[in-house]
Amino acid sequence: MSFLNLIRWKNLLMIALAQLLVKYGLLEPFGANIALNSFEITLLILATICIAAAGNIINDIYDIETDLVNKPNKVIVSKSISEKLAFNLFIIFNVIGVGIGYYLSHLVGKSAFFSLFVIISALLYVYASYLKQTLLIGNIVISILVSLSVLIVGVFELLPNITPENRTLQLVFFKIVLDYSIFAFVINFIREIAKDIEDIDGDYKAGMNTLPIIIGRERASNVLFTLSLVPVLGTTYYIVYDLYQNPISVIYFLAFVLAPSIYISIKSFNAKNKKDYHHISNILKLVMLFGLLSLLLYKFTF
Numbered sequence: 001m002s003f004l005n006l007i008r009w010k011n012l013l014m015i016a017l018a019q020l021l022v023k024y025g026l027l028e029p030f031g032a033n034i035a036l037n038s039f040e041i042t043l044l045i046l047a048t049i050c051i052a053a054a055g056n057i058i059n060d061i062y063d064i065e066t067d068l069v070n071k072p073n074k075v076i077v078s079k080s081i082s083e084k085l086a087f088n089l090f091i092i093f094n095v096i097g098v099g100i101g102y103y104l105s106h107l108v109g110k111s112a113f114f115s116l117f118v119i120i121s122a123l124l125y126v127y128a129s130y131l132k133q134t135l136l137i138g139n140i141v142i143s144i145l146v147s148l149s150v151l152i153v154g155v156f157e158l159l160p161n162i163t164p165e166n167r168t169l170q171l172v173f174f175k176i177v178l179d180y181s182i183f184a185f186v187i188n189f190i191r192e193i194a195k196d197i198e199d200i201d202g203d204y205k206a207g208m209n210t211l212p213i214i215i216g217r218e219r220a221s222n223v224l225f226t227l228s229l230v231p232v233l234g235t236t237y238y239i240v241y242d243l244y245q246n247p248i249s250v251i252y253f254l255a256f257v258l259a260p261s262i263y264i265s266i267k268s269f270n271a272k273n274k275k276d277y278h279h280i281s282n283i284l285k286l287v288m289l290f291g292l293l294s295l296l297l298y299k300f301t302f
Helices: 002-006 009-027 038-062 064-070 083-107 111-129 137-161 167-198 200-205 211-215 217-241 247-270 274-301
Strands: none
Touching (some): 009 038, 009 274, 038 064, 167 217, 211 217
C-alpha cells in the first residue's frame, strides 16, 4: 500500500480515465480521423502514467523535510520506503515511460513527438528539485504538465492524420481537447495555490518561496478567492453561449461543475485554517473529475 500511495495511484487513475474519455468519449464516436488503435492508446496511457508516477516519487523525495511538518502521518519516503529504493523506482518508471514514448512516436510516424516525453520527464524533475520553491513558476509548470496529460491524446490521435481535406474537422476536435486541457490547467493551478496555503508551515521551514510565504496567508487567500471565480465565470459563459440548446449538458454542468465551483469560491472567501484549504483542494479535484467526465455527454447531446 505504501508503494501505491507513493506513486499517487488515484491521480494516475484520473490521468488514465481522462485520456480514455478523450479517445472513446469524443474522438472515436464522432468519426475523427484518429491515429491510435486500442493497443497504441494503451501504450500512450502507460507512458504517461509511468512518467507521472516518477514525478510523484521524486517530488516525495525532495519533500521529506516539508512533509514531516505538513503531514507527518503520510510520509512514505524514509519511513515505509527507503530514499534509495524510491530513487531507483523514479529511474525505472522514467526509463519505462520514455522508452514507451519513443516506441509509440515511431509507430505513428512522428519521431519528433518523442521529445514530449523527455521534456515532461525533465520538467517533473526540475519542478521537484527547484521550481517548486520559486514564486508561482512551479505552480504554473506543474499545471501545464497536468494539462498536457489531456492534450497529448489530441497530439497523438489527430495531428499525424491531418490532411488538406480533413484539416478543418481535425482542428475542431483538437480545439475541444485543448479547451479541456486549459480547464485542467486552471483547476490545477487554483489547487496548487490552495495546497501552498495549506502547507505554509512546512514550506517556510524548508526555505521555500511560495505565494503565501512571500505575501502572507491572508493575501494569498484573497488571491485564491479571486482565482476561484475564473472557473465560475468560465463555466457560466460556456453554459450560456455553447450549451444552452442541450438541456442534459446544461443540467450536468450546473450541478457538477458550476455549483461546486461556486461552493469553492465561498469556502475560499471564508477559509481560516489548514483543514479548510485541504477541503478546498479535495473539492477542486472533484471539479476536475466531473469536468472531464462531461466528455461522455457528447455522444448523447450533439
